Amino acid sequence: MTHEPIIETHGLTKRFTAKKKTVEAVADLTFRVARGELVAFLGPNGAGKSTSLRMLTTLLPPTEGTARVVGSDILRDPGGVRARIGYVGQLTSGSFAQRVRDELLSQGAFFGLSRASARVRADELIESLDLSSFATRTVQQLSGGQKRRVDIALALMHAPPLLFLDEPSTGLDPQSRANLWQHILELRERHGTTVFLTTHYLEEADRYAERVMVMDRGRIVADDTATRLKAELAGDVVTLGFADADEARRAAGVVRGLTDREARVVEREVSVTAPDGDALLPAAIRALDEAGIAVRSATGVPPTLDDVFLALTGRTLREADDSGQADENDQQQTAQDEAAGPAKKEAVR
Numbered sequence: 001m002t003h004e005p006i007i008e009t010h011g012l013t014k015r016f017t018a019k020k021k022t023v024e025a026v027a028d029l030t031f032r033v034a035r036g037e038l039v040a041f042l043g044p045n046g047a048g049k050s051t052s053l054r055m056l057t058t059l060l061p062p063t064e065g066t067a068r069v070v071g072s073d074i075l076r077d078p079g080g081v082r083a084r085i086g087y088v089g090q091l092t093s094g095s096f097a098q099r100v101r102d103e104l105l106s107q108g109a110f111f112g113l114s115r116a117s118a119r120v121r122a123d124e125l126i127e128s129l130d131l132s133s134f135a136t137r138t139v140q141q142l143s144g145g146q147k148r149r150v151d152i153a154l155a156l157m158h159a160p161p162l163l164f165l166d167e168p169s170t171g172l173d174p175q176s177r178a179n180l181w182q183h184i185l186e187l188r189e190r191h192g193t194t195v196f197l198t199t200h201y202l203e204e205a206d207r208y209a210e211r212v213m214v215m216d217r218g219r220i221v222a223d224d225t226a227t228r229l230k231a232e233l234a235g236d237v238v239t240l241g242f243a244d245a246d247e248a249r250r251a252a253g254v255v256r257g258l259t260d261r262e263a264r265v266v267e268r269e270v271s272v273t274a275p276d277g278d279a280l281l282p283a284a285i286r287a288l289d290e291a292g293i294a295v296r297s298a299t300g301v302p303p304t305l306d307d308v309f310l311a312l313t314g315r316t317l318r319e320a321d322d323s324g325q326a327d328e329n330d331q332q333q334t335a336q337d338e339a340a341g342p343a344k345k346e347a348v349r
């Protein structure tokens with residue numbers, strides 16, 4: 001039993017019908033998550049991330065398919081699922097009038113904890129999420145990043161082994177985002193919490209998540225570590241510079257003999273996207289030298305997850321985001337600065 005996946009889905013599908021038009025928001029989601037994993041569900045706006053999370057957290061019944069979450073079936077035992085998960089939705093409240101610590105104690109009572117164990121748990125989370133400096137402030141007085149941490153603490157009062165976070169960092173400035181991630185990583189270290197979150201920020205999925213599931217148009221199009229996705233689906237971009245365009249064209253001929261990848265010529269430069277740029281770069285320089293062509297500059301740039309998304313879908317994530325409902329961009333601009341203190345008005349959420 002202990003090796004049972006903490007999440008297991010089979011063909012989870014959700015179709016919405018409005019005004020005789022049917023939208024397949026999530027199609028045939030089939031995957032497993034092991035205990036202790038940190039999984040990022042990455043995809044543009046409208047990809048189906050929230051809908052997936054809402055099915056897994058029993059807030060929305062699937063049109064087809066099944067899932068087991070922490071040992072319970074989402075349809076047959078939604079109560080069992082809810083008792084064992086924490087969930088912070090995309091649009092979180094953050095407008096409570098109580099002080100942070102009292103808010104946590106109320107939440108403990110809601111989950112049926114005794115007053116004593118609620119106090120112990122609240123203090124543990126106040127420490128883990130670094131809330132002590134404002135534990136006696138009311139939630140309304142906090143910055144965006146602080147509120148998000150309080151939301152996470154609230155979701156963890158009953159010590160669930162699995163935490164779902166829907167776009168936890170959206171709307172925060174880069175510093176607060178980095179800070180939030182440190183806390184998420186720490187929670188996992190300290191409490192062994194399995195974390196399943198969604199994001200449309202490539203850099204953070206790349207940097208912090210050990211497993212990235214790329215979602216596009218309701219489907220999972222890739223599922224692996226960021227490192228392997230980049231190595232297998234994208235490649236380093238190797239760019240070599242020459243004296244002039246003629247020389248660059250001659251050089252491209254030489255480079256084409258070294259790789260089956262396309263060598264593009266742009267003005268005085270030749271560039272190749274290759275899975276093993278580290279090896280290609282010196283080999284190309286040597287071959288060009290032998291051909292009597294002088295290399296003026298050489299760079300190798302590692303791929304990003306955006307290159308992976310492009311390789312998988314033919315669009316960059318940004319383009320895909322722009323064509324989705326671009327509502328979140330506004331939130332980003334009204335983001336709060338962690339350091340700006342509690343007096344600022346909250347972004348429209």
Ligand SMILES: Nc1ncnc2c1ncn2[C@@H]1O[C@H](COP(=O)(O)OP(=O)(O)O)[C@@H](O)[C@H]1O
Pocket residue numbers: 016017018023024025043044045046047048049050051052
């Ligand atoms: N309640 C709903 N009714 C109709 N369509 C919906 C509903 N919720 C989501 N959708 C549609 O499903 C698709 C996926 O949405 P969502 O899961 O919110 O994507 P994401 O969280 O990745 O931005 C979108 O096309 C969205 O418009």
Ligand SMILES: [Mg+2]
Pocket residue numbers: 049050051090166167
């Ligand atoms: Mg969403």
